[in-house]
Amino acid sequence: MADSPDFLIVLTTTDSEDRARRLAARAVESRLAACAQIDGPLTSVYRWEGEIATDAEWRVTYKTTAARYAALEARIKAEHTYDTPEIIALPLTGGSAEYLAWVAEETRG
Secondary structure, three states, rough: EEOOOOOOEEEEEEEHHHHHHHHHHHHHHOOOOEEEEEEEEEEEEEEEEEEEEEEEEEEEEEEEHHHHHHHHHHHHHHHHOOOOOOEEEEEEEOHHHHHHHHHHHOOOO
């Protein structure tokens, strides 16, 4: 397993499968992520504007490099419909050398 501090998993959620597909496709088309996977629907329970809300959402999980993170975050914010979209980046602490080389190649801008 290769050491991979320069690689990230980035998560966001949105309110429809169609929007999730658009967010995923645009990031991959722009080489901001090598891959984006969509899960859902899932149930989110959260506090917003003083009220407890429960909604169906779809999660987009991106595989990218630390070097592409700022541009990916900006793209998600620009295209997202939420006032405060969830955007979480997690360091990838390991992975196969071949897969990580593929992520690096696919995200070269």
